[in-house]
Amino acid sequence: MSVLSVRIRQRREELGLSQEELASRMGYRSKSSITKIEKGVNDIPQNKLEDFAAALETSTAWLLGLEGGEAAVPPGFDPLPRMTRVPLVGSIACGTPITAEQNIERYIGVPADWHADFALTCHGDSMAPTIRDGDIVCIRRQPEVEQGQIAAVRVGEEATLKHFHRQGDTVMLLADNAAVCPPMVYTGPQLAELQIEGKAVGLCRGL
Secondary structure (H helix, E strand, C coil), X not given: CXXXXXXXXXXXXXXXXCHHHHHHHHCCCCCHHHHHHHCCCCCCCHHHHHHHHHHCCCCHHHHCCCCCCCCCCCCCCXXXXXXXXXXXXXXXXXXXXXXXXXXXXXXXXXXXXXXCCEEEECCCCCXXXXXXXXXXXXXXXXXXXXXXXXXXXXECCEEEEEEEEEECCEXXXXXXCCCCCCCEEEEHHHHHHEEEEEEEEEEECCC
């Protein structure tokens, strides 16, 4: 039995996951695939290794026995950080939870230390050069953010990523690229349209 098979089972049990639950995280139809992998009957394709690491909230290096064991990461290399999976959501329907099933496009692996709850794909250049068109930004769900922090804000039926500023009864959502997107100002009854979904805590580019 390989180190990989042993560590998959070890980590699954550490997390208190059943084989069925791990199979679900991996998108397998039944636990039989997990059973065979843990017994060393089936090999894991290279392109599935990172998915296993994310599903098991660890790193590929640990699964392969390159950290936390006898073997060490070679000099000059950094081990992959402990990973987790978060939903990548698309358009956000007004009145439904941001991570409602109909909004989820897929799950992606991100560093667990970000403590992210979901991710959004960015469209447009309003936050360039900080955030570019096509970047994926990870969001930690929280109802308030500090002045100037980048927040995911629901405005009616749309979600936008902007620097959040509040001055008394006025909220301003500011873009990094003011030439593309001038300040968005909300006051009085307009504030009812706004809902902070969370704080931007990480960025993925080129996925």
